[in-house]
Amino acid sequence: MMSAQAPEGYDKYAFEPFAVTVDLAVFTVRDGRLHVLLVERGQDPYAGAWALPGGFVLPRESAGQAARRELAEETGLSDEVVASLHLEQLRTYSDPDRDPRMRVVSVAYTALVPDLPEPRGGGDAAQARWLPVGSYDRLAFDHERILADARERIGAKLEYTCLATSFCPPEFTLGELRQVYETVWGTTLDRPNFRRKVLATPGFVEPVAGAARLTGGRGKPAALYRAGGATALHPPLLRPEGKPS
Amino acid sequence: MMSAQAPEGYDKYAFEPFAVTVDLAVFTVRDGRLHVLLVERGQDPYAGAWALPGGFVLPRESAGQAARRELAEETGLSDEVVASLHLEQLRTYSDPDRDPRMRVVSVAYTALVPDLPEPRGGGDAAQARWLPVGSYDRLAFDHERILADARERIGAKLEYTCLATSFCPPEFTLGELRQVYETVWGTTLDRPNFRRKVLATPGFVEPVAGAARLTGGRGKPAALYRAGGATALHPPLLRPEGKPS
DNA sequence: GCAAAAGTGTTCTAGTTACACCCATGC
DNA sequence: GCATGGGTGTAACTAGAACACTTTTGC
Structure with missing residues (x-):
């Protein structure tokens, strides 16, 4: 913002x-x-390297609008779906x-999406692809840093928000929801305690009456849930500390 | 960042x-x-209104460097002090x-400082002043929004970091530290429990041997503490929920 | 029957809350 | 003395961790 100290008759092009x-x-979990x-x-600098999708903020849009526009272009998702994403x-x-x-100067955004079909090329030449985190050599520019910051942020967000459901399809089992946490955090969680915790938080998930689904081919069919209306998670679901996967 | 889809022979001035x-x-607590x-x-738009200090990012500095430079200019603090601020x-x-x-496009920063002498005018014409939050009519631009976001952020930060000591002078009493929390959160905290919580967190504060100070003119002199080396606060110190001051 | 995954119950404990109470100082 | 703020003690409550156990499915 221009401060009170900005030069008076300033020139836009000075x-x-x-x-x-x-x-x-x-991000997605697959x-x-x-x-x-x-x-x-496709071009230098960093020709051939992987990069985060993105692009210019247009003269009449905010950075947030630019982010949604780019996301729609890269993923080929409909505008309504993109508008509803977190x-x-x-x-x-x-x-x-x-x-x-x-x-x-780049404003970085993070989004969590359920497992989508491979993105179509969009309007742009370069193909966008889902790659497992860590499976590439090196990212262009400072994107390695941005990605690390983004991972840390979503990990922290899962602790005190109900955002994990954004990774899931419209109807999901508690096992699938738990796997989201375990994947993002790189830990294992106690299944019974996780279940109780989620169900004890009003508005986190709501049951789909009578529906059930087999998950691993074997075992008891799991009940299905939908995302509830809550966004905050009180008290938080803390990731275990020194606990490897 | 330029994405792979950026136009090839682009023009900086296009x-x-x-x-x-x-x-x-x-922010400070006074x-x-x-x-x-x-x-x-001093000038339109918003002539006569209060605004957050700030200014242009120079061609060869990052936004963070610009923020520290502006802070030094506005407060008149030495470079070393500004460099050490959070x-x-x-x-x-x-x-x-x-x-x-x-x-x-403006990148907003937040800082917490101990109660400083009234800022000298700095190199700029407009005088910078400390004002109680809410004591002004209206802020320029979207600074009202920025300030609200900043308040929310520091309130949350106090919960899970040791940052409250940034509001305090080098040596402080636990009562002063508690007042920081109460002022930022607009609540009252149980004194005995606050004391135990702070002292039970390794590295939050460390005692200044033998030192004591009277705080309110009356009462038992309070022991003095210095900020410890810890930055995180595990487990967090949560603000009470529906509790007014 | 056996493996696998869902779901239920129970115990133990760390951490917090809500107090009552004593101590040292200025007026 | 008494008001004021610092400091200590303690019982009740709560959320979470750990783990045993039952249920329902595929093979």
Whole structure:
């Protein structure tokens, strides 16, 4: 924002121009692994490297609007679906040398989506793909850092919000919901305690009457639930501390 | 960040230029009230209104560096002191119409400082002043919103970090530390329980051997403490829920 | 029957809450 | 003395952790 100290008759073009972009860290859980949506760069710098999807903020849109627009373009999802997704501003990355070409300030966003069909190419040339986190060599620019920040953020968010249901299809079992936590946190959780905790939080999930589904091929069919209306998780569901998977 | 889909031979000046600024929400506790550092605007828009201090990000600095530079200018604190302060990126505000003059994207930062001497004018014309939160009519631009977000953030931060000591002078009593929590949260806390909680958290505070100080003019002199090395507060110190002051 | 996954019950304990109570100081 | 704020003690309550156990399915 212009402060009171800004020069009086300033000139819009007096400064070296800043480009403002958005970067998206979009996660999903597939086959019990955390996946992130990436695009392959076709040109230098970082030609051939994977990068987070993103793009310029247009002159008449906010960064949040730009993020939703880019997400719709990259995933091929309908506007209504994209509008209903949970998109959260992560933070802004502004190191002067983060892009060698020019001064680019990027507002990063995070989204959690259920396991989607492989994204169609969208309007752009480069194909967007879901890749397991850690399965790539190196990300372009400072995207490695952004992705790490995003992982940390969603891990923390699961503790005190009901956001985990965003990773799930419309109807899901408590086992699937638990797997979301275990995948994101890289831990195992006590099944009985997890169940009680979730059911004891009003509005976290609501049962689908009479419905049940087999999960692993064997075992007792699990009851189905839908996401409830609650967003906060009080008291929080804390991840175990020094506990590896 | 430039995505893989960015136009190839792009022109730095092809877009309407974005200005990138920082805004600062700097808090202190004075006389048991939460104060925020504000500057009075001398020119339109919002001439005469109070605004958060801030300014342009220079071509060769990051937003965080700009925030520290502006903070030093506004408060008149030495560079070493400013370098040691806790400055945290809050979020970025990018509504296209948030500044009527041009497109300004602002990265907001929050800082917590102990009760400082009234800031000297700094290099700039407008005087910066500490004002109790809520004691002004209206803030310029979307600064009301930024300030509200900043308050919420620091309130939450006190719950699970040891950051409250940033509001205190180098040596402080547990009563003063408790008052920080009560002021920011607008609640009262049980004194004995607060004391135990703080002392039971390793590294939150460390005693200053033998030192004591009278606080309210009356009463038993209180032992003095210094901030410890810990940053996280495990388990957290949760604010009471439906409890007014 | 056996393995696997869902679902229920129970015990133990750390952490918090809500108090009552004593101590040291200024007026 | 008495008001004021610092400091200690303690009983009740709550949420969570750990783990045994039952149920329902596929093979």
